[in-house]
Amino acid sequence: MMEYRQVFGVGTVAVGWNIQLKQAFDTADTHFSTYDGLVLPFPDGRFDFVFSQQVLEHVAPDQIENYYIEEARVLRPGGVAFHEVPHRLIPYDSHTY
Secondary structure (H helix, E strand, O other), X not given: OHHHHHOOEEEOOOHHXXXXXXXXXXXXXXXEEEOOOOOOOOOOOXXXXXXXXXXXXXXXXXXXXXXXXXXXXXXXXXXXXXEEOOXXXXXXXXXXX
């Protein structure tokens, strides 16, 4: 499962994710960071792939441009961004369990 050691993420709450990762892979590395909504805590060109799962609908309209700018900044040239967003035809609220 070596490939999962190069997964990084951001969220409003990241502490629990780091604990689970450390337990699963016996690593002291921190892969998940709390995100302030303005600057992604990663260097330029760090990632080949950025995955955003049901995030965009929560970004304030006046911050959406910055969101895309930061996403582009952390992607390597030729990198791919994938966004999953809810839509009105979904038969259930996917934000709840």
